[in-house]
Amino acid sequence: MVQSLNRLKESPSQTAGPYVHIGTTPNFIGINSVYPDDLGLRPCPAEAKGERIIITGQIFDGSGAVLRDALVEIWQADAAGLYPGRGEYRGAADPNFPGWFRQPVDGVTGVYRFETIKPGQVPYVDGRKMAPHVTFWIVARGINIGLQTRLYFGDEQASNETDPLLARVELKTRVATLIAERGEENGVPCYKFDIHLQGDKETIFLDI
């Protein structure tokens, strides 16, 4: 026998189930009298610095069907590449930028949509700059542990080419699953980012 390290184990994950909205966005499903509004559904303040963008897409299962019960959260740096929350030690981020947003997908179309700003670059562990990216976290019925991935921007080709995470992808054809191409919606840059849980176009998910 040796001494015990006395560590605890992380609580095992369980699926968010079909009623995740009751707990996370109750107003969205008509439970209106408990909280004044839904956390993370507040729009990005107009005062936030940076280029305003839209990120939108759908989530598909292995048969190509659209998920209509998923919840998506994103976490990203501000326009200067600083995170607005805990754990950022490099300086103060834009006080008007929340960095975190949450959206249930539409119950009929399955479309999610974030109005945010384009993030700046954040350093990797060795100090090299990562390409601008947005961290995604997806939960739903049938997903036993939340899926993490990243959106990279199609118009940031040069920095994408040197990004340490993208460089780790062995099957280069899969890199495209993390890159959202830039389009436009009523004059606002719009990035379409579909997520495929399974199949030929399966998105790269992260253990990070």
Added chain:
Amino acid sequence: MRNAPAPNHNGGFYQRDRAWHPPAFTPNYKTSVLRSPKHALLSLNNTLSEMTGPVFGHAMLGELDNDLIRNYATTGDAIGPRIIVHGRVLDEDGRPVPGALLEYWQANAGGRYRHKKESYLAAIDPNFGGCGRSITDEEGRYWFRTIKPGAYPWPNGVNDWRPAHIHFSIFGHAFAQRLITQMYFEGDPMIWQCPIVMGIPSKEAVETLIAALDREATIPMDTLAYKFDIVLRGRRSTMFENRMEGN
């Protein structure tokens, strides 16, 4: 001899033990079949994108946010066995996680959710919404009052039932710690028949999701209590690590 500074626990988070969590593909839980990625996950050390996270202040909480017996009620208290659920949010080193946001949701005492897609015959309780939230205090503690949820049937096998449970969404200090799980109740034989629970590989891991009846925390003649501690990923210290600065 002068010592190097004491460990500062602001390094990367401990690697997630994927063999402890349920795998993505658990065919007895049928919805997972088409919603489970088939490729291996891409593993990478934490970067600032995972080591940071949003802050939720106590100021956002309403007075009844952690009282599910009252926070939706209009004509009287929610119906059902009155319980307190309390516990601590800790990391894998046993350190409290203060300022963690917990959001919880559940069915009513009859096992019915307040949701338009819900089709179970059990009656809706007009005074029960089914959601609440807390932010942990300096010692990582949280508590809320609710009614004990009922078991309910669900369309998976022809006769599958979920054990009584409360769903929890937890925000710790960093996006790497983001977690959703469920709490079960001590003594419930249905736990061991549930395809969702049994997706967890070991009995030992399942047991960490079963809240113990806590007689000392009950309110006599009023409310039973269950204690449920939640553990989030621990964090490496940076005692002898080079810390990158400002680039």
